[in-house]
Every structure is written in structure tokens, then in C-alpha cells.
Amino acid sequence: MLSLAVGFPNKEAIDRRLEWGLMAEKKLTFAGFAGSLRKGSYNRMLLRALKQVAPPDVVMNILDISGIPLYNQDLDIEDPPKAVRILRDAIRAADALVIVSPEHNYSVSGVTKTVIEWASRPPENSALEGKPCAVMGGSTSGFGGVRAQLAVRQMSPESGMMLLQDPEIRVSRIHTKFDEKGQLVDEDLRRDLAEFLQALAAWTRKLQAQS
Numbered sequence: 001m002l003s004l005a006v007g008f009p010n011k012e013a014i015d016r017r018l019e020w021g022l023m024a025e026k027k028l029t030f031a032g033f034a035g036s037l038r039k040g041s042y043n044r045m046l047l048r049a050l051k052q053v054a055p056p057d058v059v060m061n062i063l064d065i066s067g068i069p070l071y072n073q074d075l076d077i078e079d080p081p082k083a084v085r086i087l088r089d090a091i092r093a094a095d096a097l098v099i100v101s102p103e104h105n106y107s108v109s110g111v112t113k114t115v116i117e118w119a120s121r122p123p124e125n126s127a128l129e130g131k132p133c134a135v136m137g138g139s140t141s142g143f144g145g146v147r148a149q150l151a152v153r154q155m156s157p158e159s160g161m162m163l164l165q166d167p168e169i170r171v172s173r174i175h176t177k178f179d180e181k182g183q184l185v186d187e188d189l190r191r192d193l194a195e196f197l198q199a200l201a202a203w204t205r206k207l208q209a210q211s
């Protein structure tokens with residue numbers, strides 16, 4: 001019986017690659033941050049779970065934003081605080097940015113907002129200008145942080161973020177989705193996270209092909 005030509009991926013392998021949207025050769029690097037500083041942050045757990053489901057052609061780096069000061073234009077000079085420089089460089093170096101934000105008082109947390117403020121300046125050289133971005137997150141209420149995500153979307157015209165529209169991930173009652181070690185226990189959500197990253201990879205490649 002004739003064997004398949006050497007070097008050709010079999011049908012399953014092709015399907016798998018199509019499914020992941022990975023026909024392009026280049027690996028993509030995503031940077032992500034969670035807009036909460038507290039140790040037990042559920043949104044940071046969500047970001048870690050996202051990293052765990054990254055497809056083979058995506059490297060997901062989690063940014064440490066704990067040293068970022070509140071935005072202060074007096075500090076936003078040629079030599080800004082070191083943590084800000086590192087943040088901006090990391091976002092510039094990444095193919096896409098993932099923002100995982102809690103909802104505070106019907107909007108984004110102050111932490112998310114201040115990170116976006118630092119990243120978006122100076123306007124003529126914003127690390128967010130034209131950057132493929134995605135927002136997701138969760139809250140302990142039943143609304144899953146929808147208003148926080150709308151608030152981030154409202155920032156896109158000024159900041160230059162090119163936000164993924166679909167799918168959206170809003171995790172309601174987020175405190176029920178992880179075990180005591182912070183590991184995700186909801187398999188449906190794990191699948192949704194994988195799909196989210198696939199969609200962001202496709203969105204990133206589309207924007208890169210256009211630029």
C-alpha cells in the first residue's frame with residue numbers, strides 16, 4: 001500500500017493547525033496583565049489559566065505590574081519610573097496585549113486604568129497604538145465584569161488599542177471557578193479561554209498582514 005508522502009502533515013495534523021489558526025509560521029508573543037494587586041486575585045488566576053491553554057504557536061507572558069505607580073504626568077518624562085519603562089517595552093515587544101480586569105464600581109479597577117494610562121503615553125509614541133488587544137475578566141457578581149470591559153473598550157479610540165470584538169469572556173461568580181490552589185476547575189471556561197486565544201491569534205495575524 002502506498003504510504004503518505006514523507007514530510008506532508010497528515011490530515012489530523014492539518015485539521016489541528018487549521019483549528020488553531022496557526023498556518024502562519026511565526027510564533028506570536030502575547031503579553032497579559034491582571035488589573036488587581038491583591039494576592040488572591042481571581043483575575044490573576046484567570047490570566048494564569050489563560051497561559052496554561054496557550055496554543056503551541058503562542059507564547060503568553062504575564063506582566064508583573066506590581067511596581068507601577070499611579071499615573072502621574074510629573075513622572076511621565078523622558079526617563080520615567082523603571083517599572084513603567086519595562087511595561088512599555090514589554091507591550092511594544094509583544095504581538096498582542098491581553099487585559100484581564102476586575103470590575104470596580106461599574107468600571108475598570110484603578111489598577112487597570114493606571115496601567116493603560118502609562119502604556120498610552122506619550123501619544124505620539126504610544127505602546128498601544130495599533131496594538132492588537134483583548135479584554136476579559138470576571139467578577140464575583142453575576143454580571144462578570146461586563147461594565148469594566150465596556151469601559152476598556154471606551155478607551156480604545158484615544159489609546160490606539162485594536163480590540164478583539166469576539167468572543168467575549170465575562171466570568172460571573174469567578175470565585176467559584178478555582179480550587180484552593182488557584183487552579184481552574186471549570187472545563188467549559190477552560191475551553192472558552194482556549195478559543196479566546198485562538199481568536200486573538202487570528203486577529204493579530206490579520207492586523208499584522210494589513211500593516
Ligand SMILES: Cc1cc2nc3c(=O)[nH]c(=O)nc-3n(C[C@H](O)[C@H](O)[C@H](O)COP(=O)(O)O)c2cc1C
Binds near residue numbers: 036
Ligand atoms: C472597590 C470594589 C468595587 C467593586 N465593584 C464591583 C462592581 O461594580 N461590580 C462587580 O461585579 N463586582 C464588584 N466588586 C467585586 C469584585 O468583582 C471582586 O472583588 C473581584 O474578586 C475583584 O477581582 P480580583 O479578585 O481579581 O481582585 C468590587 C470590589 C471592590 C473591591
